[in-house]
Amino acid sequence: MRLFKPVTLARLKSGLFWRTFLLLSVLTTLSMVSWIGMYNYVQRGPQAQQLAAQVISVVTITRAALTHSVPELRTELLFELVSNEGIRVFLLEENDEIDPPPENELMPDIEKLVKAKLGADTRFSARVNGMRGFWVSFKIDDDQYWLMLERERIRGLTGVQWLGWASLVSLVSLLGAAAISSLVNAPLRRLTAAARAIAQGRRPAPLPEKGPQEIRQANRSFNQMVDDLQQVESDRAVILAGISHDLRTPITRMQLEVEMADLSQDARDGMKSDLAQMDAIIAQFLDYAKPTEAASFVNVDVTGMLHEVAHDVARLPDVKVNTDIAPDAQVRGNTTDLRRVIHNLVENARRYGKTPGTDMAEIDIQCTVRGMHTAKRVVIAVQDHGVGVPAEQIAELLKPFTRLDVSRSQANGAGLGLAIVERVLQRHGAQLELSNREGGGLLIEISMEAI
Template structure:
């Protein structure tokens, strides 16, 4: 039973990549990003920070030497020297003790803050430092203000901090790292595409097998792991093909061997009971023989299901109309609602058997409200056979497509094997379609068959053995 805690987990999983390609790329990008973050952290902490601190020590030594010279000089010469350095009594109001961080220039701002912190640490307390950014907010034109002593009085001098003075190779390293990360992700994507191609072929072939088709052998010249899976799949399809060929041969032999004594039995009955002596017994015996013959034919139909028949372009409406006319000749009237359908490739005998089985079921179990409707929907030609019978429970609908399954309303009918709907379902899947059952509005049952208007190469190909 699901708990409230399961909902956040499901939501989190829904955001995760679903395909192997996207997961591998995400993992690769995450690993590269983690590697770059760790490398950058190590570079900043163990390489760049010591370099900046050493530069601040050298810079502070120069400033202290300059301050010592101004203090040692006579007052007039000291003031003249300070004037040549554009010294000011007051620091500009635009200068700042703690300049703001620029997110667009994060690393340059970080280097500036590390430099100012180290510089303040190595200068005397009476020599404060302030940072001024130009009016146009360009960091490239920033100035560093330091208070020195000229003629015994505090004086502020400005030292320009040019782009060359502030720049380092860290930006280039970051750009190069991002480029390498993108290159790694692109390489992983190309590799995964190469791996996904045989996997997609394998999935397509597996779907073909599940639909009762016979796919061509998969190539085994790819990566070792995928080639091994392809070889195992080819061995499986070969084993299925051989098993089903053996089954078809066995059923054909059984049918032939049983029908031979049945024919002799029919002849013996006719000779032993001359016409008029016991017509009721003869009719009953011939009815039983016909039932056995019908059951044998259903077994053979299920074993073959039209797989050896070559698809050819045809008109589904014309085929359905022909069957409607045939059933009307037998006294079973079907209303026919046809829509415009394009000509498409299908196995005419197999599709005729499909429609006949559905129409026969409607006649036997529905009896009234018989109708057929055709239409086109999402690349499929659709045909439904409807009746006004007692219907069937929803849980029985899918079970009826299994071989030898019969509904409760079929228990009183003889001559069936429970293979009719299994044959219909197999033929529909061979044509890239499906068989579904719906409760008909107003009572009754509707069997809907969809046949693909653009069947796959597997569906169009013929096979040498039936599928189960």
């Protein structure tokens, strides 16, 4: 399981994983600091008493053994103390080089407790005559002696050791916080990925209905929503098929009757125009409602497709086409739907982008590849040289059934052209931007991930 990913400042501020991770880390750190402080406070007294009792016991037993032993056997006794117990006894001389006692936070308490038992004149040292250890003085009659213990026997945890343990606990705590954050956010990541798949027109795999009750309920509701949407799509497909059949059949019959009826040419042309407009409106409804399946996506040669569209449009008598198309521009998508999108944009420019004072529409078709490596995007621009659209009304162009009075007073159709374009591009994960062109006219840009 991958716990860490490259971090940016924006992600650190907004990412739920990192917020959870930081909160858990702060909580763990504060808990550990509080525990160490409380442990030191509670354990300091008992630990000092234990070490002092150990020193008092060793000194008392050693002094008693030396006092009651036969003088001839004291040398052998001292040897056994060194070899078996690590205890050394030396005669205290006035000219001994004595260092201060060991630097230990427990040492003041140990000194106080030991002096209370052995006498106020008891001396302590960390080094005598260059020999390191824990040195304690004691008396036998009028003679003074040094008793040296190994420092490890009375040494508590040093600052370095505390730092080492604290670092280890901190590392384990951070790893635990990262693991907990990842587990907590895993259901949300799956839900986000599934929602993104739906937005792209794909049916996501069912979310696992297990784990905490809240997660189970959320995943169960999401899975039910996906099933309901799928059923709605199926029902809509059936309804659209019925509309196509039930409406176009009588339209075709009416067209035949118009041809056979005894009508004037003007009346016949008018009725033909009305029937053709009705058929075009039905086609727009079907195009708007038709889903774009991600399973049908293939590699699309955008360069070749734009050249073909430009060639087809250039044959019309009222259009002038200018092209600037980058070579080898390719995207992933549905070829038929993308071709329909370009045709809709060009047709929109031809109808409503007439150059002022003329009956000609000048259309610029451009295609560029921007970025590098995996961040490359194909940007398609279609712009006309007409009067453009008021800036405050540009957003209205993408709404279904919207026709602006200025530019579409003579428009035929239901006002779904650009709405169809936006719907198809959303399913392709593309971006659509509309703006007024410098010098007049409308500029429409499509940005898609390149392959």
